[in-house]
Amino acid sequence: MSGTSNSQKDQITTSQTAVMVINYMLGAGILTLPRTMVEAAKTPDVWISILISGTIILASGWIIVKLCSRFQGQTLFQFLPEITGRAIAMLISILVISYFLAISAFEIRIMAETGFYLLEGTPSWAIVMTFMWIGLYLILGGVSCLSRLYEIILPITLVFFLIAILLSSRIFDIDHLRPVLGSGITPVLKGIKPSLLSFTGYEIMLVALAYMKNQGKANKAMIAGVTVPVVIYLITVIMVIGGLSINGLEKRTWPTLDLMRSFEVQGLIFERFESLLLVIWIMQIFSTFTVTHYAASLGWSQMFNRNFRPFVFAMLPVIYLIAMVPKDINQVFNLGDMFGNVSVYLFGGVPLILLFVSILRKKGAKPE
């Protein structure tokens, strides 16, 4: 029943699809995003870079939707052979799967690293193990299970996140964001690249679209799925730079966490908000981890036309091992940059080529 054919009841609604994209995008990146962007751009104008890269992502998302809607009810792994033939399809599929595995591992590792703040002293395997096992249990339920959980997670994270980050307005200083475009547009462009890793996530549409009940609305889901993270990232970067200034955040490993640690609120039930942020953010990391783990396992199963479940189990140790490869935190961050680069080519470039080829070779149905 699972594996080859996408069963009828395992379907998701348009809003669930959007939520899935949002949850995938909002991941570990937000904790380091302000720093990576400022490091590259050296200007407080990086919020403009976010807007620009958001637009770029929307464009590549549109291409993916265009491509997928030519093959109704099929995932990338299923329709690839039709476009390119088996051999190349295999190659691309393996690349995409490895990418999903790597992102999955990356999220796991970042979570283990931030455990330094939340659970100092707990060995990372203990955190990671519970995390991965619960993820495994969830993934076995299939795509509708995943998206139902994400629907619960998203409002919680958004509400708490907004409360926490807006409370930092007490240390916000608009002068830290001025002057706008003081050093011209070039640094802003330099800031685009580092923000792309945080924007990876739209590629899940390559898989998710096949499960949508109403595939005509895929574009809507995509737009909503990209806009929400863009707004969240925008708020985050503005508040972090406004609160810490670009000089202050450049040397902080986790600037978004440090923003939360830089103020205390008296009179509310909580005085300190970093644990709150971390806890809700771990939910986001969890959703990114599960969705990529799911996509990777699904990829294998559809590529080999085999049952889905064994692959879910098989990928578990693989992800763990990849997560433990980087020796220190700098390697983790470098790895993250690398994935960002890979994602640009893999999901920005390849779908465009595939779309052209499929149009030229008249493969797939023309979307109405």
Place this chain on the structure above:
Amino acid sequence: MKRYLLFVLRIAVAVSLVLNTGCWSSNEIEDLSVYVGLALDVAQESKFEQGIEKQGASYPKHNMLTATVQIVPPVTGKGQKQGGTSSEQATTYINEKLTGDSLIQIFRQFALRRDRPLIGHHLKVIVVSSELAKRYSLEQIFDFVLRDNDIRPSCLVLVSHRNAFESLSTSEPGEIPAIYLAGLVKNRYRSNKIIPPVSLIKLDSRMQSGSSFLLQNVITSENEHKFSGAGIFKGSTKKWIGELNEFDLEGLSWFSFDVIGGAVKTYAHEGYTITYEPKRSNSKIIPKVQGDDISFHIKVSSEGSLMEDWSFPEIPSSEEYMRELEKLFEKQVNKQIQQVLYKMQHVYRVDVGGFNEQLRIKYPKVWNRVKEDWDETFSSIPITYEVDMNITDFGSSND
């Protein structure tokens, strides 16, 4: 067989759940020493340390700094040897001193000395002595503090005129000096001699930006404390180079941060005291660039009330009289500003007034050109200023 196995597994899981309640590496708060204050001084070994060193209890180190931590609550019974001077009343804190050359190593030495290890989550205040900051750069002194993930970046940083550990002691029973110092900065609405609080994260961003900055100065005498003036730290070295006194700070406050309280006292021509209480103020530093010449113009306007007038016999608060007094207050504020500008430009040759920020915002290209050697450039830049004081009311009495 399979069913039996499953049953055993279920039991095992259930049992392990029961056994694993609680947190992995939890520490009971009763078993920890929560320190709320930290004072950093030049090395000055305590009697205890001299005593133990005579017995050979030492490890390889240079004596570079002495760290004093203020711990609350104390271990009842034995912790009173170094506490406050009030012997009868149980003190609410204890101060512990150790000397060494690495802050983290010093902190870990406490583990050899008390059963309850230190925990930094609640550190409120760090006081660094001017003497220590004169010798070492703040970047070196604060390196550990900024790296440590227990200590929050919201912790307040002060500089002390004399020994920093003195500012962590009090003769008032029931008072915790660290909390008391952290509370003092909230009084900005009562005095414009208090600079906006500099937390660790602000200190870090100022150090990274390379500009000179101020830290509130705390002066101690007879176990009592007062905020007085501010220590000046040079941007290029991050070392203490001098102090602004209270009067300078008042002048600085008019243009460098918003005045929301305080008192401007001056004398009328006849010699009696008059005092103005500012309610709000507006200031602007306007940079001007013409070719290669940079200049600044400061505009200050303030509204407040005439709160004290020693004229005898009393002069009724007529419109005319108010205008006359406004002139006198303006003159006084002008004097304050003039003095602090002189100190900044000619005595210490640093910009701690936020002129660099305004130039950076308004003329980013010019700023990029001059930022390398800004403090020197700044000291020869012409600065003009105008002050506009408005007495909007005169309290409950009008004569």
